[in-house]
Amino acid sequence: MKNAAEIIRIEKAKESKINQVDFDNLVFGSVYTDHMFVMDFKNNEWQTPRIIPYQAFSYEPAAKVFHYGQAIFEGMKAYRSKDGEVYLFRPEKNIARMNRSAERLAMPPIPEDIFLEALKTLVSLDKAWVPSKFGMALYIRPVYIATENQISAAPSTEYRFMIILSPAGQYYSGDVKVKIEKRYSRACNGGIGYAKAAGNYAAQFMPTNKALEEGYQQIIWTDSCEHKYLEEAGTMNMFFRINDTLLTAPTNERILDGVTRDSIIQLAKDNGLDVQVRPVEVKEVTEAAKTGALKEIFGTGTAATVLPIVGLGYEGDYFELPKLENPYSLLLKEMLMNIQYGLAPDTYGWMVPVD
Numbered sequence: 001m002k003n004a005a006e007i008i009r010i011e012k013a014k015e016s017k018i019n020q021v022d023f024d025n026l027v028f029g030s031v032y033t034d035h036m037f038v039m040d041f042k043n044n045e046w047q048t049p050r051i052i053p054y055q056a057f058s059y060e061p062a063a064k065v066f067h068y069g070q071a072i073f074e075g076m077k078a079y080r081s082k083d084g085e086v087y088l089f090r091p092e093k094n095i096a097r098m099n100r101s102a103e104r105l106a107m108p109p110i111p112e113d114i115f116l117e118a119l120k121t122l123v124s125l126d127k128a129w130v131p132s133k134f135g136m137a138l139y140i141r142p143v144y145i146a147t148e149n150q151i152s153a154a155p156s157t158e159y160r161f162m163i164i165l166s167p168a169g170q171y172y173s174g175d176v177k178v179k180i181e182k183r184y185s186r187a188c189n190g191g192i193g194y195a196k197a198a199g200n201y202a203a204q205f206m207p208t209n210k211a212l213e214e215g216y217q218q219i220i221w222t223d224s225c226e227h228k229y230l231e232e233a234g235t236m237n238m239f240f241r242i243n244d245t246l247l248t249a250p251t252n253e254r255i256l257d258g259v260t261r262d263s264i265i266q267l268a269k270d271n272g273l274d275v276q277v278r279p280v281e282v283k284e285v286t287e288a289a290k291t292g293a294l295k296e297i298f299g300t301g302t303a304a305t306v307l308p309i310v311g312l313g314y315e316g317d318y319f320e321l322p323k324l325e326n327p328y329s330l331l332l333k334e335m336l337m338n339i340q341y342g343l344a345p346d347t348y349g350w351m352v353p354v355d
């Protein structure tokens with residue numbers, strides 16, 4: 001058996017588009033690099049993995065993904081460190097998570113060695129696209145869809161797995177206010193909330209639009225059974241600081257197991273912060289907001305790294321969060337980014353070099 005690096009077939013782009021890109025004015029997710037990775041599944045096996053020029057492709061209207069949403073994705077980044085080298089951040093976590101999502105949506109597992117090699121080879125080929133400015137990175141989007149032309153409601157027998165790359169600036173979305181949602185849910189027990197399944201995001205759009213109309217940018221979802229516990233927001237896990245204690249919900253089948261969340265918990269613990277991973281009640285947070293004990297709320301995710309929240313809405317009330325001099329959100333964000341950009345030693349072994 002050949003190793004994964006030997007079996008990826010590479011067709012290079014005739015010329016690079018990189019000179020047409022304005023790296024100072026990147027809109028998140030709108031520019032793609034010269035190459036993409038593709039691997040199809042049919043006849044019960046994965047076909048030759050390929051890297052080809054970034055391009056459009058077509059499927060028939062009967063392709064299963066259009067009807068039943070058998071589609072999952074991942075989100076990760078490649079960073080250029082201070083020494084000019086390029087690194088992936090904890091890629092094994094995303095690979096494992098994608099296969100957990102695949103299992104839940106009855107899709108065949110992606111061979112992990114090929115997935116990792118695909119990431120390294122593709123990023124290496126488009127290395128010039130990894131920005132060097134602190135805060136900028138190359139966003140990596142693996143996506144996996146059902147492609148069989150057959151509209152019976154059963155798992156597809158054919159699939160396409162792809163990876164595309166997009167240079168991204170520092171994610172900034174202005175002041176973010178969040179609303180605690182009690183009517184709609186994004187996930188339920190026994191459901192697919194823990195999977196990065198396409199349909200989970202479609203289900204969020206309408207309730208989020210309603211929140212936007214009310215002046216909020218994001219929703220904090222509560223558990224679908226009782227709407228008693230705070231879960232996550234958009235594509236971010238959530239942290240709440242009450243006095244000097246940092247609270248975040250444990251992952252369960254309704255909550256996406258974020259790589260950023262896991263890294264932030266580790267950094268917070270190792271720097272002596274009091275972190276409690278336990279169900280967080282709506283009531284304790286709104287009560288703390290009333291007494292002033294609620295010091296911070298922040299979200300964590302690959303796109304924004306750590307996103308501080310400025311205010312919280314609940315049942316018609318609005319609580320402004322205090323503006324702190326040295327918030328935990330900033331401290332933890334800097335610690336994580338310093339590791340990602342090679343400004344602090346990677347004592348955890350999180351950074352995986354790309355040749």
Ligand SMILES: *Cc1c(COP(=O)(O)O)cnc(C)c1O
Pocket residue numbers: 075196232233234235236237256257258259260261300301302303
């Ligand atoms: C992707 C995602 C996150 C964040 O995960 P990271 O691995 O930190 O990027 C959190 N919640 C949801 C619902 C997500 O889709």
